Amino acid sequence: MSSGFDSSRRQLFRGDIRVQRLPTRPPWSVDESNFIQDCTRCHECVKSCPENILEVGSGGFPEVNFQKGECSFCSDCAAVCEAPVYRSVQESPWQQTAKIGEACVTHKQVVCRSCGENCEPEAIQFKLVAGRVAVPEIDLDLCNGCGACVAVCPTRAVKVSTDESEAVH
Ligand code: SF4
Numbered sequence: 454m455s456s457g458f459d460s461s462r463r464q465l466f467r468g469d470i471r472v473q474r475l476p477t478r479p480p481w482s483v484d485e486s487n488f489i490q491d492c493t494r495c496h497e498c499v500k501s502c503p504e505n506i507l508e509v510g511s512g513g514f515p516e517v518n519f520q521k522g523e524c525s526f527c528s529d530c531a532a533v534c535e536a537p538v539y540r541s542v543q544e545s546p547w548q549q550t551a552k553i554g555e556a557c558v559t560h561k562q563v564v565c566r567s568c569g570e571n572c573e574p575e576a577i578q579f580k581l582v583a584g585r586v587a588v589p590e591i592d593l594d595l596c597n598g599c600g601a602c603v604a605v606c607p608t609r610a611v612k613v614s615t616d617e618s619e620a621v622h
């Protein structure tokens with residue numbers, strides 16, 4: 454259990470807020486301030502992840518790295534954790550969704566469908582426009598934020614984030 458919101462935790466939280474780059478915490482995590490306060494940094498969640506997408510990040514806190522793979526929502530991380538930093542796994546795992554930036558090669562008329570081919574919920578559709586390369590569009594209602602579209606993108610054009618933060622990959 455945590456001994457409190459010590460200065461290193463406070464500094465980390467404020468620093469992240471200031472630059473608006475909150476790391477992606479594991480699915481079902483409580484909000485950032487409570488996570489930083491109560492996570493004991495035992496790293497059991499990191500060891501438990503079968504997809505190996507959890508790693509020890511800034512300040513020793515666990516974060517998701519979608520460059521390593523996708524979340525399968527197995528909930529092993531939440532099950533192994535003894536701190537009060539996970540919500541019920543019956544709830545939605547997180548609010549984040551994928552976003553595609555200008556680096557997408559289709560904007561340069563290069564054909565690519567890697568992100569869509571890896572999207573299990575079929576949230577990425579390619580809009581056909583006569584005479585131009587089809588451009589990916591994400592249906593935010595279908596996207597579950599699993600991150601399967603991130604590592605496969607040749608130009609790192611895909612980020613997974615909430616509206617309030619830009620996820621770090
Ligand atoms: S739900 Fe499973 S795959 Fe996703 S981060 Fe947790 S342990 Fe890894």
Ligand code: SF4
Pocket residue numbers: 550551571572573574575576577591595596597598599600601602603613
């Ligand atoms: S994060 Fe997952 S569900 Fe969302 S667009 Fe990417 S692959 Fe599809």
Ligand code: SF4
Pocket residue numbers: 553556557558559565566567568569589605606607608609610611
């Ligand atoms: S994988 Fe990347 S470059 Fe390819 S279509 Fe998707 S966003 Fe564009």
